Amino acid sequence: MTAAVESNIYPYAEKTENLPVCLRGIGGTEWQGYYQENGEGCWFKILWCISGMGCINYDEQSVEISKGDLIFMPKAYPHEYYPYQPKWTVRWIVFDGYDIERTLGELGLDKPVLLKSCDTTELNKLFNKIMLTLRTDRINGIFRCSGLCYDIILELHSLILNAVKSGSNVKNDILLPVINHIEDNFNRDLPISELVGLSGVSHQYLGRIFRQAMGSSIEKYIKKRRILEAKHLLLETDEPINEISDKCGFREPGYFSTVFKRSEGISPIEYRRMSKKQLLHNRSGRK
Known part of the structure; x- marks a missing residue:
C-alpha cells in the first residue's frame, strides 16, 4: 500500500x-x-x-x-x-x-x-x-x-x-486474421474495406500497424502476394497468361503484365521462358 x-x-x-x-x-x-x-x-x-x-x-x-x-x-x-x-x-x-x-x-x-x-x-x-x-x-x-x-x-x-x-500482442491479434484472410482470398477482388471490417479497427489504424509490422501498405502486400503466386504458376504450369492472371486476382491480363514487369523487371512471358531455361540448365548440370 x-x-x-x-x-x-x-x-x-x-x-x-x-x-x-x-x-x-x-x-x-x-x-x-x-x-x-x-x-x-x-x-x-x-x-x-x-x-x-x-x-x-x-x-x-x-x-x-x-x-x-x-x-x-x-x-x-x-x-x-x-x-x-x-x-x-x-x-x-x-x-x-x-x-x-x-x-x-x-x-x-x-x-x-x-x-x-x-x-x-x-x-x-x-x-x-x-x-x-x-x-x-x-x-x-x-x-x-x-x-x-x-x-x-x-x-x-x-x-x-x-x-x-503488450501493444505488439494486441496488434498481432488484429493483424493475424487480416493476413490469414489475405492468404485465403488474394486470388479474388479483395477490397480494403473488407479487411477493415474483419480487423475491428479503423482504416487508418489498420494501415499504420500493418505497415509497421509488414514493412509495406496493405495494397502493396496483396500485390506482392499475387505476384509470388503468379511466379509459382508460371514456373510450374503451362497455363496461359490470362488464366494465371485470373487465378492470382488480376482480372485484366494487361494490368497483370504491367504490375508483374514493374515488380520483376521482365514480363510474365519472359519470366517463364528464362526461369524454365535456367531450371533445365540446373537439372542437366546435376546429371
Missing part, C-alpha cells in the same frame, strides 16, 4: 554539476491542483497517478490520467495538468545532469511518453527510498538519491518496453 505524501523536497548541494544524472526535486500530494509548464523549464519530469483522476494537455491533445498512468516530460516542453476530481493523488520527480540528454536519448526518451495502467510498484518503492534518504542524510543524500533517480529512469524504460510488448 502506498503511504500518503504531502511534501515537496528540492535538495541542494554543491558540485552537483558533476553528476551525470542529478535529482532536482521530488514530491507528491493527495490534492494535486493546476500546474502549467510554459516551455521554459530546465528539468525533466516523471509523474504518475496513485488514485483519483486528472487531465494533462500537451501537443494539442488532452489525456485523462488515472491510477497507474504515468507520463514523462522532456525539459522545456509545454504542458499543463489539473484534477478532474478534488482528490487527485500523484507522485513526481524532476531531474537533470550533465549527461542526462545523451542518457535519455539512448533510451529513446527524447519526447513525451504516456503509459496507461502501469504497475508502478517499483517506482513507489524507489520514490519512498528517495524521500527517506533525503530526510535522514542532509549531507550526502542528494548524491545517493541521484543514483536512485537513475534507477527510476531505468524503471520507466522497463515499463515502456513492457507496454510495447
